[in-house]
Amino acid sequence: MYTQALDIPQQSADKGPRVVENPEYQAEFDARIDAGGYIEAKDWMPEAYRKTLIRQISQHAHSEIVGMLPEGNWITRAPTLKRKAILLAKVQDEGGHGLYLYAAAETLGVSRDELLEALHSGRAKYSSIFNYPTLTWADIGVIGWLVDGAAIMNQIPLCKCSYGPYARAMVRICKEESFHQRQGYDLLLAMMKGTEEQREMVQDAVNRWWWPSIMMFGPHDKDSVHSGQSARWGIKRISNDDLRQKFVDATVEQAKVLGVTMPDPELKWNAERGHHDFGAIDWDEFWNVVNGHGQGNVDRLAARVKAWEDGAWVREAALEHERKRAAREHQAA
Amino acid sequence: MTQQTPNPAHIEYVTRIGDNALILGQRMSEWCGHAPVLEEDMALANMSLDLIGQARMLLTHAGKLEGKGRDEDQLAFLRIEMHYRNLTLCELPNADFGRTMVRNFLFASFQVLLWERLLASSDTELAAIAAKSLKEARYHAQHAGDWVVRLGDGTAESHERTQAALDYLWPYTAEFFAANPTDEAIAAAAIGPAWSELEAAWEAAVVPVLNEATLTVPARTPFKSYGKFGRHSEHLGHLLSEMQYLQRTYPGAQW
Numbered sequence: 242m243y244t245q246a247l248d249i250p251q252q253s254a255d256k257g258p259r260v261v262e263n264p265e266y267q268a269e270f271d272a273r274i275d276a277g278g279y280i281e282a283k284d285w286m287p288e289a290y291r292k293t294l295i296r297q298i299s300q301h302a303h304s305e306i307v308g309m310l311p312e313g314n315w316i317t318r319a320p321t322l323k324r325k326a327i328l329l330a331k332v333q334d335e336g337g338h339g340l341y342l343y344a345a346a347e348t349l350g351v352s353r354d355e356l357l358e359a360l361h362s363g364r365a366k367y368s369s370i371f372n373y374p375t376l377t378w379a380d381i382g383v384i385g386w387l388v389d390g391a392a393i394m395n396q397i398p399l400c401k402c403s404y405g406p407y408a409r410a411m412v413r414i415c416k417e418e419s420f421h422q423r424q425g426y427d428l429l430l431a432m433m434k435g436t437e438e439q440r441e442m443v444q445d446a447v448n449r450w451w452w453p454s455i456m457m458f459g460p461h462d463k464d465s466v467h468s469g470q471s472a473r474w475g476i477k478r479i480s481n482d483d484l485r486q487k488f489v490d491a492t493v494e495q496a497k498v499l500g501v502t503m504p505d506p507e508l509k510w511n512a513e514r515g516h517h518d519f520g521a522i523d524w525d526e527f528w529n530v531v532n533g534h535g536q537g538n539v540d541r542l543a544a545r546v547k548a549w550e551d552g553a554w555v556r557e558a559a560l561e562h563e564r565k566r567a568a569r570e571h572q573a574a
Numbered sequence: 575m576t577q578q579t580p581n582p583a584h585i586e587y588v589t590r591i592g593d594n595a596l597i598l599g600q601r602m603s604e605w606c607g608h609a610p611v612l613e614e615d616m617a618l619a620n621m622s623l624d625l626i627g628q629a630r631m632l633l634t635h636a637g638k639l640e641g642k643g644r645d646e647d648q649l650a651f652l653r654i655e656m657h658y659r660n661l662t663l664c665e666l667p668n669a670d671f672g673r674t675m676v677r678n679f680l681f682a683s684f685q686v687l688l689w690e691r692l693l694a695s696s697d698t699e700l701a702a703i704a705a706k707s708l709k710e711a712r713y714h715a716q717h718a719g720d721w722v723v724r725l726g727d728g729t730a731e732s733h734e735r736t737q738a739a740l741d742y743l744w745p746y747t748a749e750f751f752a753a754n755p756t757d758e759a760i761a762a763a764a765i766g767p768a769w770s771e772l773e774a775a776w777e778a779a780v781v782p783v784l785n786e787a788t789l790t791v792p793a794r795t796p797f798k799s800y801g802k803f804g805r806h807s808e809h810l811g812h813l814l815s816e817m818q819y820l821q822r823t824y825p826g827a828q829w
Contacts, residue, residue, distance in 0.1 A: 309607035309615070316603045320820035320829035321647045322596075322630045325603070326623055332606050333619035340612055378820055378829070428829075435827050544608070552610020554735065555671045558728025565727060 262287065274475050279405035282348035290474055293467065294404050295349050297476065299356045302342035304368035305335045307360075307541050311375040312384060320378060327424055328381060334417045341410040348406045361546045369527070370453050372535035379432055379442035380450070385425015387447075387454040387492065393418045394488045395458065403475030426495065433500050440500075447496070448504045455519070456527045458485035489517050583759035585639045586659065587766060588700065589649070590802050591688070592632030593660035596650055597810070598681060599625030600817055601668055610671055617717060621678070624710040631703045651821035655811055662801035663746040665810040672725050672732065673739035678718035680743060683779045684750050684772070685711040691767040700765065719783045726787025737789050745797035750776065754803060 266285040273280065280286055309332050316332065319325035343353045359365035370388055375381065396418065399411040432439040459465060459481040471477035489508075496503055507520035529535065602622035609615040633646040663681060668674045689711055692704035725736040751769045761768040784791050799807070820829070 306612065313607040316606055317600060317816050318819045322626055322650050324829055326626050329603055329619050329623050333616055336612055336616045431829055436824065438824060439827055548608040552671065554731050555610035558725050558732030562724040562728040
């Protein structure tokens with residue numbers, strides 16, 4: 242769902258087949274990128290392009306599956322059967338996004354198991370938005386509205402990114418995300434029409450999620466380590482700050498309809514710029530959470546590792562059964 | 575079948591089938607995000623969604639039969655424990671993936687037979703729900719049956735875990751076929767089959783798969799459970815306190 246972490250370096254280089262650099266191929270590759278064409282899995286590509294994509298796509302995939310946890314926290318407590326079904330379907334969609342994205346990363350010569358190992362060992366990053374806790378049912382609506390909303394802004398440009406398998410996965414993902422965003426907003430509208438306590442929950446959730454949501458667009462353009470090269474390669478089409486501004490402008494109007502206020506006294510329309518101004522982002526908070534010191538970092542990763550370790554006997558059994566079945570088939574033939 | 579006056583046996587019967595789907599759907603949803611592989615996260619969420627969808631249709635129907643204006647959510651979230659009518663098997667904790675799969679297999683195989691018979695129910699609404707749900711139950715039985723075979727005939731550890739799951743769950747399956755006067759009234763009105771008619775067919779469906787999984791089918795014991803008659807295990811109360819939390823904490827709120 243979320244690509245905030247795409248500019249975040251990993252602690253070690255991605256593994257994969259070595260590609261000999263070749264000036265002739267490089268010229269062909271550059272020409273195709275410049276013409277706005279797609280690079281496919283079997284095409285030659287520079288090693289750095291391949292590594293950047295593996296890092297970005299796998300961080301995105303990890304974000305999807307870690308992202309199942311904060312929302313999954315409310316599935317068993319959903320207030321109505323309809324809301325429970327919507328939330329389950331949404332979290333299931335996120336699992337599906339994880340699958341497409343791991344599959345897209347696999348086209349670059351890395352296995353899902355290797356990528357998961359990098360996640361579980363803490364080497365790989367995922368979107369740090371998921372290290373924030375979901376404290377009330379309103380968080381489910383606010384995640385849909387703000388977090389999915391920010392993710393969509395980030396991801397629509399990726400539908401036209403230069404790597405074909407990633408671009409095609411993103412087309413499907415974006416369609417589902419915009420549905421999730423509408424469902425989240427609808428949940429909040431229902432709560433805002435309800436009791437005083439329900440409205441209080443919504444405002445509290447907005448207060449907690451607003452700043453983390455606008456941090457999802459990543460560091461300011463002047464501080465973004467990968468953005469220049471990624472733009473050159475057609476992986477990144479619009480800058481972090483431009484996307485963030487677009488998100489703020491769109492969201493302020495939606496907040497008015499909803500009847501909530503954003504926790505930013507400096508947020509106001511600037512007629513001269515034709516955009517909303519907003520207060521300074523607390524980047525210390527952002528980097529603290531990215532670097533493992535958010536409220537949920539330890540618990541989220543522990544939950545993923547536990548699921549993986551608890552499931553080891555199941556995966557081993559499936560492999561062993563398949564070996565036995567193949568041996569029996571071979572013997573019968 | 576159009577009800578002139580509420581028929582308590584009819585309401586009770588539809589509620590039971592609805593509660594089975596509701597409570598097992600709730601249990602299965604606990605897996606979301608915690609399964610052994612991503613594909614199973616999705617499969618379990620999908621099957622949970624199927625069951626919650628069935629529960630919505632059935633509880634809505636039960637509410638209409640009852641005629642007191644209770645909708646699916648009032649029935650799902652605002653009854654007291656002894657008014658739930660699900661099979662005890664559905665409320666037991668998930669435990670490991672092996673027990674989850676064995677339970678799904680035993681239950682879905684039963685649901686397949688029930689939906690097949692309900693296609694011809696004199697309650698046309700129930701027959702329509704059966705037609706939709708039968709396809710889902712067949713998939714659930716196939717999915718879980720495949721896993722039971724893989725796990726039973728996998729490694730020594732998986733065999734041991736799966737046999738333990740079967741030994742634990744098997745006694746609860748006697749409840750599938752237990753009957754009280756409600757069931758006699760239902761069979762007499764051709765709303766649904768007598769449970770005893772399903773027992774042989776259910777064994778014929780599950781035993782070959784358990785054999786293929788190299789599992790030993792446990793012998794029947796005197797153990798009895800009574801969830802469908804309203805006497806549950808200790809586990810249901812905890813499940814309900816979680817599931818009912820928002821509805822109970824904010825009475826009358828709309829969501």
